[in-house]
Amino acid sequence: MTQPPQPPNEPPQGGFGAPQEPPAGGFGAPQDPPPGGFGAPQDPPPGGYGAPGTPPPPPAQPPGPPQNAPYGYPQTPPQSAPGYGYPGQQPGQPGQPGQQPGYGYPTQPMQPQYQQQPYQQPYQQAGGSGAGGGKKLTAQMQIIIAAAVAVVLIIGGGVWFASSGGDDSDNETKGGSAGTSQGGEQAADGAGKEKAPDNNKAKVGFQLPAPEVADYTDVVGSWITDKAYVKTGVNQIVGYDLTTGAQLWTIPLPGQVCAATKHVSKDNKTAIAFEAAKRTGAKDYQTCTEVGAIDLTAGKLLWSKSVQGSNAGDDKVRFEEVTLSGTTVAAGGTDGGAAFDLADGTIRWKPEVSAEGCYDMGYGGGGGLVAARKCGSYDDPQVTIQNLNPLTGAPVSSFKMPAGVEYAGIVSTKPLVVAADVGDTAGDGSSISDFFSIDEKTGKLRAKIPADADKYAAQCGSTEVEKCQQVVVGNDKLYLPTEEHDDSTGSDNTNEIVSFDLATGKSTSDRADAGDSYTMFPLRMDGGNIIAYKMPPYDKGGRIVSINGSTFEETLLLENPSDESVRDAESSFSADYAEILYGDGRMVISESTVSKPTSSSLDEKSYLAVAFTTK
Template sequence: MTQPPPPPNQPPGQPPNQPPSGGFGAPHDPPAQGFGAPTPPPQNPGYGYPQTPPPAQPPGYGYPQAPGQPPTQPGGYPQQPGYGYPTAPMQQPVQGGTGGGKKLSAQMQIIIAAAVAVALIVVGGVWYASSGGEDAPTDNAKGSSGTTGSAEGGGKGGPDGPGQEKASGNTKAKVAFQVPLPEVTDLTDVNGSWVTDKAYVKSGVESVVGYDLDKGTPLWTTPLPGQVCAASRHVKDNKTAIVFEAAKRVPPKNFQPCTEVGVIDLTTGKLLWRKSVTGADAGDDKVSFDEVTIGATTVAAGGLDGGAAWDLTTGKELWKPQVNAEECEDRGYGGGEALVAARLCGPYDSAYLLIQNLDPKTGAPLSSFKMPAGVEDAGIVSTKPLVVAADVGDTAGDGSGISDFFSIDEKTGKLKVKIAADAERYAAECDSSGVEVCHRAVVGNNRLYLPTEDHEGGGEYGDTNEIVSFDLTTGKPTTDKADAGDRYSMFPLRMDGGNIIAYKKAPYDKGGQVVSIDGGTFKQTVLLENPSDKSVRSAEQSFVLDSAEIRYSDGRLFIADDLFDKPSDSSTDHKEYLAIGFTTH
């Protein structure tokens, strides 16, 4: 989906046509005991109840695909090896030991024909069950094997090892707390959600707040001089990084340059250090940044003015934007175990993009890969292994920003393989600007995991989809396939060892789920299922779930906005939510 240009100095991330969060319909009467029995934060005792969205539209449906039609499967996910019509073996003369060829006797031909018929029935039945035909299993908790994962969860996982997330005896969640949407006068960025063993941490209005995991009461609040603009998705030693404005917004402008980079201790909430730089395109002014990340032990921020970096612990400046002969600028960085830059070089009419694995201490390139001609924007999905997404030749056509994934050897900079990802088949997305801005795509077990687009399910009505994978060495689709189940739609959130943690968007009459997909067997284990009560469903589904900040850890699920606006005239009679927490504890 094509996104509108962001406001000045404001990072992207707002999905197209996004309504003010929660601004749907008239308020719904809460249950007698209150919605989730929240404990209000001291600064805002006016906790409310989730509103009711407009009546749910029936999921799109049509004639289900006729069973037994193998190659073109709904949604276009890769044809899995071994699926499809089996081919009967040709009859060959049976060779005798020493006497040459002999024709089959009539009795033997009957026996072989019967055996072939049985084989066809068995193999055909395996294909039919796997292809999502009308009689295929539709339990949303079942994986591609048609069996539910063990209650203990975890599993052996894939090559990257077992996961840490395990299902408890109770997977039915309840509402832990809700954080009301703050009052603002204009579009406000609230990028950033993190979970520690003690707190759910969320960016707010000119602040970052740590909330008790189960009660929602503030444990600490870190005031900031201006609004948060961007936040790292990575945490290192319980620290994370943010970009924020140096001063409060003043109407009617309501925006300030995003010049300040800081590191927050997620245990105490302390702002450990705050830095800014000048130079390059910004001249004597402070450099503005669009995004920030943590790679290895380095905090790196990038944008249209170039990139800068600091030591995570000390805040020591490691490098800042400089003009060079090649006119290169670091547009942004991908973090995690390594630090990778997307570096745009050359004059405007002949610019080219380099993907460079950096020495995190000096910024010196360890390897470099030149993206195809015409590609000036790329999303770094993973730094180790190095996987980059881009829209080559503007061929994606759907605003997803992805036509291909590039698997790159981070040591040599050589391309391992390019994976074509038809935008009509796969549902991953990279924001229109930025570098570490891709969603619904994760990397692990030397594989790239993607959700398919929604398509007709096997039941009477309702859409569904799958998570599939590609081998990062060969670029070929694997046999991995996890079915969301009728009327559910799933996408990966993150890796957990060799397992995939995925969120399942529920139909209008159910609560969402979190599942763990074993990276070895691809069996699914339900870790958490939200209540199906109307008031809770309305609150969960009021978020734009494809782009919301969704975090899961140890039996707790948190859903939050990353951007919101002042309430519309039609939504002033009911409460809206910045974040909601669910728990199985």
């Protein structure tokens, strides 16, 4: 069923203006640390999950790849979002204030799924249960088999990686271009633009303190240009110097931003939706009715518009999300969808009354413009995916989702990939039971990819159309992370990124290991390469890697400092709700919502955004 958006709450008057300089004593300050300050070794909590105690000896046989099996942002943040590495909470479930475990210390260990469902080995082990199993091989035969296995592993080009039990940096290329492998192979979508720096050890670039607010407030929206980091604040959007974090410009708004698109035009224009008036109290919610375009280079609001649609009567149409495709800004919600010209805000279409009760819940943008359209009754809804002409809104093709689908998430528009929870069977809060690969020209189903909730870890918004995260599409493949499982030491967790062929729906041999004590997920595509973030253990900094789409060879692009104060700042952001951007040697992680500090967190520093740089 359609649910109205949960409105954010009231910030204090005067808005939020980030300071020009980081506060004295901030974790990125260049002075010497005080005695026992950041960087000083500290014992982890006794018995903590992932504590670096003496690991057991590694297994004689390293684990192989998983069995063949298929592979956002939730709209409402928890009251106390857990830090990275905290898997004891399902997306969308509220945390318990004052009871947040330390970074990397879950409330309970993850179940060893990959022991219960063992990997299928890429080759038959000598003396195994296959033909001739149990027969002792001669030394000469063992040598021949070992050589053959080595050839298979080399040809596989990333099919199988051993978990070394040590620092996984050995599996990451230390130099050269992330766009090609050592053999010069490129993925189908071409070489990436991101190059490995001469020194991939990052330092803190700048830090932006969280604004003071009366209650939960959306600050969704962040972008990077060649000169600025642009971030939503309270009743404003602010551009910061990409190197120093100094404020460059401010766009004041009549109300709070309630939706933003990640898509940006070639000339650095993007779209937002915001409230028509400021809030005057903690519970004084305003309706999200305004749509606008902003120039990220000039720091200007180009235009803002609202519409009155037949579905909304005489009231303004309410919007819950907004996207951009080419020169079309499209916004959708429970009142229906509307579209505007990016240049001047000219209305291209708005909600219309339909005898079937149809309306556009939302749109996916980027390379194409795709609508998720709902028709029918409350008890028997029908969701249709329509590839649209972005200038007129006329459907180019349509695909009817199967019965039991109430909402759908658009993962990609070209190629067209949709996620849905068919019959509410996912059971893990991800809103994904299956992925659908659709031919955007004909509307025919190419492949259906079941997403076993016990194996794969992507997620989409419960009602939003373009809020899928930790999953990307490229090279005509779907890339997604596996769920966490025991690493080779048995004392911490790890996972992998794997892929599925969009033409056949079958799993491929692609597999990239996060390494012991790390877990990772994809952020975006870079040509034919996957840019991924590695969440670190409690005593190290996070990493950005590029995974070659052809060989699945990893290149380390950036590694954050392991100083305690820096780790605390990085881990204060929740993976399920943070916005993580990476480009040209810089990583910025920011909040999508901020809230009033709880009594237990008054002494903790809260950040709107933290930047790291290798430059």
